[in-house]
Amino acid sequence: MVITAEARRRAQELLDFIDASPSPWHAGAALGRLLQGAGFEELREADRWALRTGGRYFVSRGGSxxxxxxxxxxxPDETGVFMVGAHTDSPGLRVKPRAAYTSERLLRLGVEVYGGPILATFTDRDLSLAGRINLRNNGATKSVLVRIAEPLVRLPNLAIHMNRGVNEEGLKLNKQSELPLLLAEQLNGLAPEGRFRGLLAASAGVDAGQIVNWELHVYDTQKGTFWGADQEFIADSQLDNLASCHAGLSALMELDAPWRTGLCGFFDHEEVGSESAKGADGSFLSDVLERMTRALGLDHESYKQALARSFMISADMAHAFHPNFPAAYEPNHQVHVNAGPVIKTNSNQRYATDSVSEAFFISLCESVNIGYQQYAHRTDLGCGSTIGPTIASRLGVSTVDVGNPMWAMHSCRESAGVVDHSSLIQVLKAYWEKQA
Incomplete structure (x- = not known):
């Protein structure tokens, strides 16, 4: 396989973006920095908006x-708004509000399971913590990002001598009793919570007494990398779905004077159902669209006209064929790494794709000579979902669900193809540059 320098550059930029985004709040901050660097002006929801033709803008909600x-x-009432949607969160472990406690001379941290991670993949990894903490600030509170760069916590496996069936039965972890992370040896005279708060305070450069509370994500400190005989694959955490975020971001930042309005939405909480103030099932997207059209001088009727002419590409990663487990796949819908973006369909509307939106995306791929693939889940297995059906039902907008193929979705360490990332960016650029 010939991998161009452009494809390798795009893939490296993706790995750098993921490594800068160990939590959804860090991802939100990284998106903001990149957008500002590309000339996008930040809007605030509490302010009145004044927009201009050709203007480049972004707005955040909840930090993530x-x-x-x-x-x-x-x-927009004449052309619609052409949108891409992705999500900033990934499955994993979150630190509880009163997390630190002592057990048999060891300081441990209690965690909750966020979404549907493959829990066994978090064992024996160099883990640490990242997220945001809230600080007392002159009678109010302010949020600051915190990231502990060095390995801080660990989830050691039980030796095979005490778990003889692990290779036959798989590793099964009780979510309450067997997931707490090992943090330190307990030192006499130091309260567990005080010691934990001290670690957070030192990392953030603040006094421990300022800390009110936290939202902390457990992340893998190993950086992303290329692998394979020709370095044709990439591995990192959170490819699902920061890879789609980065693809949409890259294409939008390179958009110059488009005929139609182009929009990219990056939403938190997809992995837990999107039902939140900042999730795709909340009001964030509809609020922005309505305010955008009003700021451009359109009335409510024109806003509805704009929605009727709009389109959404829901971008979320897809299941690549794994040759070790052929029985897990629908035989006629196997998709392969480095073979192009995947169109996902499900007759029960777990994906929002219909024949019309699928045909539109196929035409986009063909317009830039990018191969495409079609995926359907095995009928006897439960199918995952995306923000696609949620947004389609809330806005009434024609939607297609697509994504790049990957292995080990929801693992602590996921893999994908170098070529696919560049290919999806090309297709999304064509989508926004399309004139008719």
Missing amino acids: SVIAFVVGQAP
């Missing part, structure tokens, strides 16, 4: 959801 858009040359 971001919507960015470029105002097209034609008004």
